[in-house]
Amino acid sequence: MAATICKGNGPLADAEVQSAEQALGVSFPPDYREFLLRVNGGFPDPRGFNVDWAPEQVCGQHWRRTSMSWFYEISDSDVCNLVTTNRVDFVGRLPTGTLAIASDAGGNQLLLALCGPHVGKLLLWIKGHEASDDEAPGYDNVGVVADSFADFVERRLTETP
Numbered sequence: 001m002a003a004t005i006c007k008g009n010g011p012l013a014d015a016e017v018q019s020a021e022q023a024l025g026v027s028f029p030p031d032y033r034e035f036l037l038r039v040n041g042g043f044p045d046p047r048g049f050n051v052d053w054a055p056e057q058v059c060g061q062h063w064r065r066t067s068m069s070w071f072y073e074i075s076d077s078d079v080c081n082l083v084t085t086n087r088v089d090f091v092g093r094l095p096t097g098t099l100a101i102a103s104d105a106g107g108n109q110l111l112l113a114l115c116g117p118h119v120g121k122l123l124l125w126i127k128g129h130e131a132s133d134d135e136a137p138g139y140d141n142v143g144v145v146a147d148s149f150a151d152f153v154e155r156r157l158t159e160t161p
Contacts, residue, residue: 004044005035005071006043006045010037020036024087040073042070047067047068048066049067049068050064051143063143066124068110086100094137097114097116110123111124121147126142
């Protein structure tokens with residue numbers, strides 16, 4: 001059952017989405033682009049989701065389930081702003097080729113993989129386990145949430161425990 005998205009700020013004009021893509025230097029996947037055009041931000045109901053981890057990932061011991069906070073939006077606001085979040089707040093902290101599109105209730109980031117080993121997937125990045133200042137960000141603190149943005153919204157969100 002698909003989640004209901006509450007309090008979105010859409011719809012957006014295609015030019016607004018294109019402007020955000022240019023500012024970020026990316027092309028959004030079609031399902032996420034459609035979400036921005038129709039909904040633009042908000043929070044899902046239900047909010048809970050599971051995270052899959054490789055056996056060797058330390059984060060997997062504590063972050064098997066969490067809940068959504070808010071999808072970032074394209075707007076002039078500094079709060080929950082998709083462009084600011086990626087160009088200012090998390091610049092240099094996330095794995096290359098990923099885009100922060102939302103946060104969980106603890107401030108961990110939901111990432112959309114635009115290229116790399118998880119291309120197309122929605123991932124969870126755990127802020128308490130990020131790479132140190134002298135390391136390049138990798139995937140040690142990143143678990144898999146869904147096969148795509150649409151898969152996340154349509155099938156992966158459930159009631160929180």
